[in-house]
Amino acid sequence: MTIPRDIIPVSNTVISSTPSPNAFFNAGTSPSYGASYFPIAPKKQLKPFNTGDIKILLLENINPTARELLRKEGYQVEFHTSSLRESELVEKIRDVHVIGIRSKTKLTASVLDHAKSLLAIGCFCIGTNQVDLKYAAKRGVTVFNSPFSNSRSVAELVIAEVIMLSRRIGDKSMEMHFGTWQKVSTRCWEIRGKVLGIVGYGHIGSQLSVLAESMGMNVLFYDVIPLMAIGKARQVKNLSELLASSDFVTLHVPETLETRDLIGPVELKAMKKGSYLINSSRGSVVDIQALCEAMRSGHLAGAALDVFPREPSANGPCFNEDLARWVTEVRDLPNVILTPHIGGSTEEAQEAIGSEVGGALVRYINSGCTIGAVNMPEVTLRSLTVAEESHLRVIFIHQNRPGVLRQVNDILGDHNVDKQMSDSRGDIAYMMADISKVDYAEVQALYSKLEILSSKIMTRMLY
Ligand SMILES: NC(=O)C1=CN([C@@H]2O[C@H](COP(=O)(O)OP(=O)(O)OC[C@H]3O[C@@H](n4cnc5c(N)ncnc54)[C@H](O)[C@@H]3O)[C@@H](O)[C@H]2O)C=CC1
Numbered sequence: 001m002t003i004p005r006d007i008i009p010v011s012n013t014v015i016s017s018t019p020s021p022n023a024f025f026n027a028g029t030s031p032s033y034g035a036s037y038f039p040i041a042p043k044k045q046l047k048p049f050n051t052g053d054i055k056i057l058l059l060e061n062i063n064p065t066a067r068e069l070l071r072k073e074g075y076q077v078e079f080h081t082s083s084l085r086e087s088e089l090v091e092k093i094r095d096v097h098v099i100g101i102r103s104k105t106k107l108t109a110s111v112l113d114h115a116k117s118l119l120a121i122g123c124f125c126i127g128t129n130q131v132d133l134k135y136a137a138k139r140g141v142t143v144f145n146s147p148f149s150n151s152r153s154v155a156e157l158v159i160a161e162v163i164m165l166s167r168r169i170g171d172k173s174m175e176m177h178f179g180t181w182q183k184v185s186t187r188c189w190e191i192r193g194k195v196l197g198i199v200g201y202g203h204i205g206s207q208l209s210v211l212a213e214s215m216g217m218n219v220l221f222y223d224v225i226p227l228m229a230i231g232k233a234r235q236v237k238n239l240s241e242l243l244a245s246s247d248f249v250t251l252h253v254p255e256t257l258e259t260r261d262l263i264g265p266v267e268l269k270a271m272k273k274g275s276y277l278i279n280s281s282r283g284s285v286v287d288i289q290a291l292c293e294a295m296r297s298g299h300l301a302g303a304a305l306d307v308f309p310r311e312p313s314a315n316g317p318c319f320n321e322d323l324a325r326w327v328t329e330v331r332d333l334p335n336v337i338l339t340p341h342i343g344g345s346t347e348e349a350q351e352a353i354g355s356e357v358g359g360a361l362v363r364y365i366n367s368g369c370t371i372g373a374v375n376m377p378e379v380t381l382r383s384l385t386v387a388e389e390s391h392l393r394v395i396f397i398h399q400n401r402p403g404v405l406r407q408v409n410d411i412l413g414d415h416n417v418d419k420q421m422s423d424s425r426g427d428i429a430y431m432m433a434d435i436s437k438v439d440y441a442e443v444q445a446l447y448s449k450l451e452i453l454s455s456k457i458m459t460r461m462l463y
Pocket residue numbers: 126127128147148150151154199200201202203204205222223224225252253254255258259280281282306307341342343344345
């Protein structure tokens with residue numbers, strides 16, 4: 001058996017041109033001993049492969065920060081501004097090592113089955129519902145996201161929408177664009193003193209809570225876990241209590257089986273007459289037909305939707321009945337603000353996400369570090385130094401069952417295991433070890449021995 005091309009160690013050591021700011025930590029040497037005791041060797045950058053062989057596919061207009069970061073590493077980066085049709089996606093994913101996506105691209109088990117060399121997936125967004133995380137882990141594919149870089153942008157959009165709905169600004173602006181001057185104050189309100197009900201008090205919900213209170217609103221929230229309320233906000237016991245007490249209900253839950261149609265006919269009826277609904281979480285959280293009914297009956301006074309049960313894969317004049325039957329109904333509703341999933345679309349958020357997820361991918365490819373992974377145990381080892389010239393870093397992703405580590409250590413046993421870390425998450429375990437005094441010629445043999453273990457999911461060797 002030969003080592004796949006992407007993990008063939010081609011160069012022994014490459015010294016970083018700029019010293020790492022945490023060189024002391026990485027070198028594993030305490031600065032307090034002084035250089036004469038333990039000379040501080042520069043960090044060794046592991047090179048698992050010829051970096052030029054690493055292929056990265058970036059879809060959905062991922063920010064240039066990420067593209068530049070990945071290109072600087074020497075990887076081959078293919079960039080697309082939109083997501084791809086499934087037939088094109090399965091072709092493109094076949095031989096890439098990393099795929100970068102946002103919220104549109106669905107990486108289902110059947111799509112992932114076409115990926116023959118995939119090491120990692122970067123979700124350049126918060127949500128990871130578009131990826132079959134379990135199946136990816138089963139295939140040894142590590143998934144990263146950006147858990148909070150766009151939270152503030154979403155919270156700011158929601159604040160804007162609360163005011164816009166309250167003053168019917170969407171409709172007023174539309175009338176003016178069509179030449180109508182219609183000055184009225186009926187059914188227009190201040191937001192001061194009104195109740196904002198937040199469903200899901202995580203990164204976005206809690207940030208929104210602070211902004212809303214600073215504008216004089218009273219905040220209630222409902223979450224499935226007990227959470228510390230910020231400021232004067234108050235957690236309520238159940239969703240019904242929140243719906244019955246709020247002037248504005250805003251949704252900030254992830255897409256899960258439990259949140260599917262979380263707001264349906266019953267919940268809409270339970271909302272106060274004349275209240276408003278805002279959804280910038282996922283389209284599946286609201287039963288859109290029921291929402292149209294609640295708007296048409298006059299029970300709700302308005303709604304703002306940033307996400308939809310079905311969304312176009314690219315920009316263009318495609319928000320019409322070809323996308324879904326409900327589109328025409330939604331477009332016809334008064335005081336309903338429609339935005340094309342732009343909650344996290346700000347320059348600040350996209351740049352931060354680009355460097356966060358891009359950085360996590362580089363660390364994973366070059367050193368095996370899984371910190372920040374959403375479907376793998378989080379494992380890291382301090383960096384090797386250039387002094388540790390003939391060290392080999394072994395990464396073994398395997399099924400989590402008794403006896404595997406004993407088998408692995410038997411294989412590595414002729415070498416000193418300088419450091420080792422292993423952790424598991426459900427059925428999957430991730431082991432990383434640095435072993436010393438390994439001849440380049442031995443790497444192939446060690447690799448082959450690990451590859452034939454029945455528990456093996458993926459073996460990587462960094463030298
Ligand atoms: N429109 C857009 O552009 C964006 C949309 N999002 C969406 O917003 C969602 C929330 O984002 P974050 O606040 O960062 O997530 P988070 O994980 O920080 O918070 C989610 C909260 O929802 C709670 N929760 C889960 N299930 C619940 C249920 N059934 N009922 C009540 N609470 C429940 C959780 O306990 C958690 O506190 C993301 O999962 C994503 O789908 C995120 C960013 C941008």
